[in-house]
Amino acid sequence: MVVSQTEAWTGATTLTGAPIARESPSAAWTGKEMIVWGGRIALDGTSVNTGAKYDPVTNTWTGTTTTTGAPPARRLHTASGPGRR
Numbered sequence: 001m002v003v004s005q006t007e008a009w010t011g012a013t014t015l016t017g018a019p020i021a022r023e024s025p026s027a028a029w030t031g032k033e034m035i036v037w038g039g040r041i042a043l044d045g046t047s048v049n050t051g052a053k054y055d056p057v058t059n060t061w062t063g064t065t066t067t068t069g070a071p072p073a074r075r076l077h078t079a080s081g082p083g084r085r
Helices: none
Strands: 026-029 034-037 051-055 060-063
Touching: none
Parallel strands: none
Antiparallel strands: 026 034, 034 051, 051 060
16 A cells, blocks of 8 residues: 655744753644643753643744643653543
8 A cells, every 4th residue: 555645844843932952751732733841951851840832834832931830840751632541
């Protein structure tokens, strides 16, 4: 069976507003945006409770504006998108 693929890389993703480089975060696709949360800062090993969401249509990142009510800092955790368990 031959599968046709119409997607193509169109260029670099913007880093403006993207979360700082991290190891072992969770990422979940909502059907519209990708949410990246938590992990450990690659430079110093500090676990964080911050993240951002990426919209591929507009090629924009929206970073964490507050951590009020956010889960504690963590890494090596999992996340799932809508309709997943």
